[in-house]
Amino acid sequence: MEPASFNAFALGNGCVKFNGLNYADWSEQIQFQLGVLELDLAIIMDNEPTITKTSSEADKTLYEAWERSNRLSLSLMKMSISDNVKPSMPKTNNAREFMRMIKEYSQSDITDKSVVGNL
DSSP: OOHHHHHHHHHHHTSOOBOSSOHHHHHHHHHHHHHHTTOOHHHHSSSOOOOOTTOOHHHHHHHHHHHHHHHHHHHHHHHTBOTTTGGGSOOOSOHHHHHHHHHHHHTSHHHHHHHHTTO
16 A cells, blocks of 8 residues: 555544534544645635636646545545434535535534434
């Protein structure tokens, strides 16, 4: 196993599990880990880049980097959610949107009832 692969695996396994009540800690760790892995593009950009037939190579490269970041960011976030919370998680294919929806979920009345009842 390559050192970079091992580090990515170790970072993913070391993340705090989101339990519905710990959004601030979870978010901070997710953002740090994605930044260290240079995969945070999808959560720091306001909008998904678009490409057309006339897009430059730089635009295409940016889109490819964003798409990879988005896909892997979503995977890391979903892996770091407690099993008892997963069924209530929002459905989206956008990492930035997913993080925003998780924040809203963690501040809702539903969280208090579903998570506390399962502790």
